[in-house]
Amino acid sequence: MSAIEIRNLSYQYPTGSEEVLHNLNLTIESGKFYALAGVNGGGKTTLCNVIRGFIPHFFKGERTGKVLIEGKDVQDWDPSDLAQKVGFVFQNPFTQISGVKETVFDEIAFGLENLGVEVDVIRQRVQDIIGLLGIGYIQDKNPNELSGGQKQRVALASIIVMEPDILIFDEPTSQLDPQGTEEIFRVIDIMKKKGKTIILVEHKIELIAEYADYVIVLQDGEIKKQGRTEEVLADEATQDFGLGLTQYTLLDLAMRKQHMHTERIPITEGDSVSVMKQWMEFQGVKA
Amino acid sequence: MSYLMLNNVTYCYPNGFKAVENVSMSFEKGESVAIVGQNGAGKTTTVxxxxxxxxxxxxxxIIDGLNTKDYTTAQISRKVGYVFQNPDDQIFHETVKSEIRFGPKNLGFSEEKxxxxxxxxxELTGIVQFLDVHPYxxxxxxxxxxxxxxxIAMDTDTIILDEPTAGQDSQAIGRLGVIIDALVREGKTIITITHDMEFVVNNFERVIVMANKRVVLDSHKxxxxxxxxxxxxxxxxQPHISRLCHTLNLSDKVLDINQMIDVLKKTSSMVKVTL
Known part of the structure; x- marks a missing residue:
């Protein structure tokens, strides 16, 4: 079943002089994990804004084509229904945090309060998310006193606590160290296992390779390439659209140039280990 | 005496929180150094x-013989430039050009300079076509x-970059490498905080590791x-390729793809000779 259908979508910002999205066609399947990748300025965040309905509900401008969620165009959805259907974790956590709540706990509860959820239920759900993200140690702190990385975790918590069917993450780990980044991906993976549809904007290609089902490459407002992650990321030509490949794939491609052919091009660490072991065995090298 | 020195430095925030404890490090002119470590390790406080x-x-x-305690931030900023982690903390002008002009103008440089x-x-940062645009x-x-x-326009001897790779695509990360290389060749000292280990491998020789408010290792990458x-x-x-090398039990300590290929060639040709 498709979660989102995009047909012939084009868009121009009200103050812009040219289109930032050109005639996009895209089907997002329910329960799958999609990575939006490509150079900055390619239209990734704009596309997220369209799916979340910020375009045209908040940013006006000229949008043509269709963006259907459950068969209804996002511009015809009631904004508060759409907000419950599609969660959006912003690139900049400073934008997400409301600034009106005095503790992290209350900040995370804010969205549920607005929906009129019962207090006991709110408490339980907020507590669960805090546990999941390991942020209990800051739950009584003022959100404004947090570090960039901590704010990013709180922003994420405040969205996933609402349990929307579709979750959009715009570079959710840009402020985090490698360990923090892995924790966030673990949480996103849990959301996927719960059946959520995930759309992620990310530059860390090794993590896309590890977690995403599909990759969509945007450049100059056009979809240059889309397909299963292992197809898109094992293809040398993907680099022509400004997307870097994983170190594992680049190693394999460099080996091929030296006439050291492996059986197939790996994209992840695990994949690379088994491909390399096989190659070494064939060469008579003991691993 | 080194150009820039931190001697047994501790920093305690006014609320009593100790962010850096007894840290010493020194830098020479024309050196490029990466500082790595977890969020909260004390990296930003140190720089x-x-x-x-x-x-x-x-x-x-001590910077170029001056103890920072005896000088104002304005005086020290002639020697050391700092690029904030969050660009919104730094930008306040209406055009890119006036934003870049602000630093050198404040330092009293001639209009020509x-x-x-x-x-x-x-030109070096690739933003010439945006000079008349509003930075926001x-x-x-x-x-x-x-x-x-x-x-860069302030022409300081030392430039500190705080997480320049965060949120950047692969092309921009490549450009950062080119910028650092050009500045080091001019004799500038570049100190960079980063979480991107591939970026460190590709652009730096010396790496300082911080953990729990202290320096735990200062050595070659x-x-x-x-x-x-x-x-x-x-x-x-470890960087991805090092980890792969480690998992495969190869005896050499590689850091990048080229080194890995050399090791693979060496090991497989050794096998052929023995056969």
């Missing part, structure tokens, strides 16, 4: 003391290059990325 934004609670920071520095910085209309990635250009004890203490991971 902010290097340009006088904050003064150590204990110990001394200001123009020259601005153009040079804009630029995407995050380009804003970061505006802030880097603003600091080869020593750092193959010291599993230190990496574990600092919650860091």
């Amino acid at each position: 902010k003391m290097m340009n006088g934004l904050t003064k150590p609670t204990e110990g001394d920071v 200001i123009e020259e520095n601005v153009m040079k910085a804009a 209309n630029l995407p995050y990635s380009l804003k970061k290059f505006v802030t880097i250009a603003s600091v 080869q020593d750092v990325f193959w010291n599993h004890g230190v990496l574990e203490e600092a919650m860091l991971k």
Whole structure:
């Protein structure tokens, strides 16, 4: 079943002089994990804004084509229904945090309060998310006193606590160290296992390779390439659209140039280990 | 005596929180150094003391013979430029050009020198075509290059980059490498905080590892990325290719793809000879 259908979508910002999205066609399947990748300025965040309905509900401008969620165009959805259907974790956590709540706990509860959820239920759900993200140690702190990385975790918590069917993450780990980044991906993976549809904007290609089902490459407002992650990321030509490949794939491609052919091009660490072991065995090298 | 020195430096925030404890490090002119470590390890607090934004609670920071305790931030900022982690903390002008002009103008450079520095910085950072644009209309990635250009235009001996790779695509990360290389060749000292280990491998030789408010290792990247004890203490991971090499039990300590290929060639030709 498709979660989102995009047909012939084009868009121009009200103050812009040219289109930032050109005639996009895209089907997002329910329960799958999609990575939006490509150079900055390619239209990734704009596309997220369209799916979340910020375009045209908040940013006006000229949008043509269709963006259907459950068969209804996002511009015809009631904004508060759409907000419950599609969660959006912003690139900049400073934008997400409301600034009106005095503790992290209350900040995370804010969205549920607005929906009129019962207090006991709110408490339980907020507590669960805090546990999941390991942020209990800051739950009584003022959100404004947090570090960039901590704010990013709180922003994420405040969205996933609402349990929307579709979750959009715009570079959710840009402020985090490698360990923090892995924790966030673990949480996103849990959301996927719960059946959520995930759309992620990310530059860390090794993590896309590890977690995403599909990759969509945007450049100059056009979809240059889309397909299963292992197809898109094992293809040398993907680099022509400004997307870097994983170190594992680049190693394999460099080996091929030296006439050291492996059986197939790996994209992840695990994949690379088994491909390399096989190659070494064939060469008579003991691993 | 080194050009820039931190001698047994401790920094304690006014609320009593100790962010850096008894840290010593020194830098020569024309050196490029990466500082790595977890969020909260004390990296940003340490570098902010290097340009006088904050003064150590204990110990001394000496820059080109000047103890930062005896000088104002404005005086020290002639020696050391600092590019903030979040570009929105740094940008406040209406055009990219006036933003970049601000630093050298404040330092009292001649109009001619200001123009020259601005153009040079804009060219190096690849933002010449945006000079008349309002910085807030630029995407995050380009804003970061505006802030880097603003600091380059001040022509300080030392430039500190705080997480320049965050949120950048692979092309921009490549450009950052080119910028660092050009500045080092001019004799400038570049100190960079980053979480991107591939970026470190590709652009730096010396790496300082911080963990729990202290320096746990200050050495060549080869020593750092193959010291599993230190990496574990600092919650860091080996670069991808090093990890692969480690998992495959290859005897050499590789850091990047080229080294890996050499090792593979060597081991497989050794096998052929024995056969």
